[in-house]
Structures are given as structure tokens and as C-alpha cells.
Amino acid sequence: MDEVAILAKVSKPTVSRALSGSPLVNAKTRERVLAVAREHGYAVNRNAQKLRHKRTNTIAVSIDFLSHRQNHVSDPFVFELLAGVSEALGNQNQDLLLTAPNHNDPDVFQQMLLSRGVDGFIFLGQGHREDMLDKFSALGAPMVVWGAKRKKEAYCVIGSDNVRGGELAGQYLIEKGRRNILFVGDPSHNEIYWRMKGLKSSAENSGSSIHFSEMQLSNFSYESAYESAISYFSEAESLPDGVFAYSDTAAMAIIHALKKLGRRVPEDVSVVGYNDIPGSGFFSPAITTIRQETFLAGELMVSKLMKIIDGKKTKSETIKTELIIRDT
């Protein structure tokens, strides 16, 4: 910057002002400074800037890798979410710091904040990190979480309208005449719990008598869902005629397992998934599912976080959810 100042025959503060677009600088002076800077390939040192400013314009994004097997993220949904967040942060001129998969205790995150590495946090997926997130938010960290609302609203949560999603799935299955309905997923995940709740409530409101059962899943991978399904169905007294799976990936695994056991989808069993991941529509049979606006989600999370960092109040919000009817 010194060099630019000398070449443009102005002082350092003027260069700084010209570069930052301050109105406190003569138009001609500005032009001269910018020309010199461009010519000499000068770029403001971001670290010096961050040191002086209170803000770093960097947001840490943490993905819930732990709910996936061996850090292999099988479900493309979280990736879509990440792409949305990445784009939204880019538009806001914020840097995205992706935290390492093995970082998962509040101290590590607090360290990032204290060392002024980042301004705030976006957590993609509550998973089984709820305690950690509670603790961390208690420290006053600016944060937004993708997931489901908690009883007491400790932090800002953006998520799918899981209850409504569950209801839509339930209504669809019941309309198809299904009366022996299986829910597939791990209800100890908050989001998944509410999807199941929605499913149940649609059954209760239907006026029909619905037999309801539940298949627990230990993680988010295709493999795990398939294995669990095979062993669950082998031991079950009767096979379901309707299935609502917490994700499209799981729905694919279930359909595969059902086929293996000689059940036809959708003739014998109707299946509804969740997320409408790319590929759901081209699976065979094409999967009926619940869609949510992922890119909108990214934008919403980022704008909420910006408000929180600026000290403004915001509320948790839910993303609209929609039934996509296909073959299953």
C-alpha cells in the first residue's frame, strides 16, 4: 500500500479510502489510485484488515459428518444444502470456512470465535449434536442451525416443515388405501421425530384405523438402511403396505429390500421419501417424496445469521414443504 501511495502521490489513508470506496475522496484522486493499484496488481491484505476491523467476514460451516458412517456422506441432501449456503455467502461477500469433520466439541468452535477466526456459525444438521449446540449457543455465539426447532428456542433454527411433511406423506399413503404403515428413521433425531409425529397425526385425523409401526435406523447411509430393512422385515409379523422413509436414500434402500423379499412397489407397498434429491425421479420406480426448497434454505440461513451478527433479533423459520407424487 505504501508503494501505491507513493506512485499515486497521495498518503496511505487516501489509498485506503479510495480502495474501500469511501466518499471522502476526490473522484480524480480515486481514479488515479485505483489505476496504480490495478497496474501493480495490488490487493489489500485481508489479515491486516481483519485485525483492524471487528469483523472477519468469515462464517464457519460445520457439517454433521458423525451421523454418517465412516465420514462417508451418503445422502446428497446435505451437499445441496452446503452448495446453497456457499452461494449465499458468496453473494454477501462472506468467506466460508468449512470445519473439519472431526471437530465436534464446543471448545473447538469457541476457540474459532475467540481467536477472531470467524464471525458466526452455520451448523448443517443437528444430528446428535444437540447438547453440544445448546452448550455452544449458551456461550453467546452467533449461530444458525439447520434442523428442527427445540422445545425452548435456544438458537435460531431453519428447517423443513417436518410436521407438515409427515402429514403430507401420511395423507398420501392413506388415500392410496394403505392401513399398515411403517415409519423408517431414527426418531432420536429431532427432525425425524417431527416427521413421524406428522405421519401419526395424519393417521389419527383420517378416521380410518391405521396400524402403525416403526423401524429404527442407526445412521444415514444407504447401506445401513438396507441392512436394517432386510433384518427388520425378516423378523416382522406382517409386512407393511405403506412406508414413509425419512429420506429418499432410505426410501431407495427400503424399496430394494422389499423387492428382495418379493414385494412389489407400488402394487403391494406404497413408499414416500423425503428431500427430493436428484435421482429420486429417475430411480425405478420413481420415488414419491417431500420436497423442500434447498437453495432458498441456504439464503435464509445466511441472511438470518447476518442479522444475528449485527445484533438484530430473528426468529427460527420453517421452509415450505411439498408432496411430489411419482410412481411409488
Add this chain to the structure above:
Amino acid sequence: MDEVAILAKVSKPTVSRALSGSPLVNAKTRERVLAVAREHGYAVNRNAQKLRHKRTNTIAVSIDFLSHRQNHVSDPFVFELLAGVSEALGNQNQDLLLTAPNHNDPDVFQQMLLSRGVDGFIFLGQGHREDMLDKFSALGAPMVVWGAKRKKEAYCVIGSDNVRGGELAGQYLIEKGRRNILFVGDPSHNEIYWRMKGLKSSAENSGSSIHFSEMQLSNFSYESAYESAISYFSEAESLPDGVFAYSDTAAMAIIHALKKLGRRVPEDVSVVGYNDIPGSGFFSPAITTIRQETFLAGELMVSKLMKIIDGKKTKSETIKTELIIRDT
């Protein structure tokens, strides 16, 4: 830091040394300093540190979103790669800065380097960015690229052994008695070009007379592959009895399209994919594919990049490739 120095009754430099684990500090002094620091929740300001140091310990990672439709990354493979890189960088205490999907010209990247925002770059996927990457590497930026080697080795490339992968696929198809072989993919992508080359060379070396054809694909999504396949097969004179698809996602789409047209897989047509993404094994039919060690890839890319940043020489390297035989 001043506060810690006063409380620990030492000078600032001593605090700095104690915190950074310098041997130039008495064990007792160090302990006292660390205790005070811990007690007061003190964390070194990373930005000040970066300003003083030449290194930022931050690596920018750029994903080739442009080859995917509407920024929707359908192929989970690149996500696996990202997870691997993320873990490897975490182990090396490097921060991962994920660049926004719309950043795709050399100037933006150079700006990141000049402004001392990052030490180096990892590009996940060459895609159609080869010109950009050439230009950027010509500027002397430390970088590693996931992809395929170029004619002249401008930058360090880590990638699957695509030729070998293609050969393995070809040998498998030929052993299955297939003689009318279709390659699916966009050979203007370097990686995919070499897979096709490998396929062809296995055909030439087989001694049998193989009819070879090619189906172009415009992007990496499942949807696009399916649509292209339907229209390609409708216009083709004869349907192939063997298919090698550049990815498992594409293989799934092709299988679906073949089924739609009344062809049975694997009875009528054998299909080989690439990447062994989670789910390939549970697709129905389970997909025969080429596997590469993704997590090893992340580690390798990171270690190479570190060497380059440290001014050491490195060479491009190829990741071992293996045929996974399943149902197709």
C-alpha cells in the same frame, strides 16, 4: 495477551513463546502462562498472527460446480472428495476456505492469493476449467488439482488412474462376451477422455472384433444422462450389449433408460460404472464399477500441496483403481 502477561507476571513475548510451544521458555513459566490463559479463556488472535507470519495456514478449495446443472451437484463423488480433503486439512491444522460456486475466473483466485487470504488452492475437478487452471498456475500459485494429467504438466494433478480404469471396464465387458460396446460420457473432460482411451485399448488388445460407439453427455447430472440416453437409444441403429459409463450416477441413469426400452440388465446388456459411490452396491441391479480410494486422495492432495507451498518439488500422481464386480 497483555492481560495474560500481567497476570502471569511475564512479558508479552514470553506469553507468545509459551503459547506457541517454543523451547526457549522455562517449564514452570510456561505452565503458569498456560494456566492463566486457560483460566481467562484467552485465544491468540489468528489475524494478528497471520499478519506477522508469511503463512495463513488456510487452503482454498474450489468445487467444479459449473459442470453440474444449476449448481446442483448430483454426483456424490465430489462430496466424498471434499470430505477427504477436509479431514486431511484438519489433521494438518489448515483451515479450509470453500470458494463460492460462482467464482470461476483466475482473477478472483489470484486476488485471494495476493490479499494473503490463502496459502494455496485445491481444485476439485478440472471440468471445463482447464484454460482457467492453466492461466492461474502460470501466475505461480501453489495448487493441486483433482483430475487427469495434461500433455504438458503445468500443475500438480492427482487423479484416478483413468486409463487403467477404462481397461478394467473393457476387459470385464469383453470377458462377458460383449462385442457392441458403448461408452457414455463427455470426452472433452480430460478424465473421461482417458477412461474412454483405456476402454478402447482393451478392445484393441483383446483380439476380438469390437464394435465401439460413443454417447456424449453435456453435464454430470442424473437427469441429463437419462434424457440423453432415451433420445440416443431411440435413434441408434442397434442397442449396445455392453456399456461403460463415466460415473455410477450415469450408469444408474443408463440402466433405467435401457429398462424403459425393454432391455434387461445384465441379461441383455452389461454395464460398468465408475467411482463406486455409496449406493452403487444397493442399486438394483447392483452396479459393477471401478473404485478408487477417495479418502487417500484427499490426504495425498493435501500433502502434495503442503510440499508445493514449502517450495519443494512434487509430481502428479495417480490413485489406484480397482474393478468391483457386482450384478451388472
Add this chain to the structure above:
DNA sequence: CTGAAAGCGCTTACAG
């Protein structure tokens, strides 16, 4: 082993 001094590259009152 420890500390006083200088400086990394910016920006922000302050004064004009």
C-alpha cells in the same frame, strides 16, 4: 531463559 523495541499492513479518529 527473558524482555524492550520494532514492525507486519491496514484503518480510524483527529486536525486542518
Add this chain to the structure above:
DNA sequence: CTGAAAGCGCTTACAG
């Protein structure tokens, strides 16, 4: 509209 001065929070020779 512009510049001289101070300082953000560190670390690194330098001297002892």
C-alpha cells in the same frame, strides 16, 4: 477532501 499519528494483536531479531 487530505495527511500525520496512533494502534489493532501479534512475533521476531536483538541484547542481555
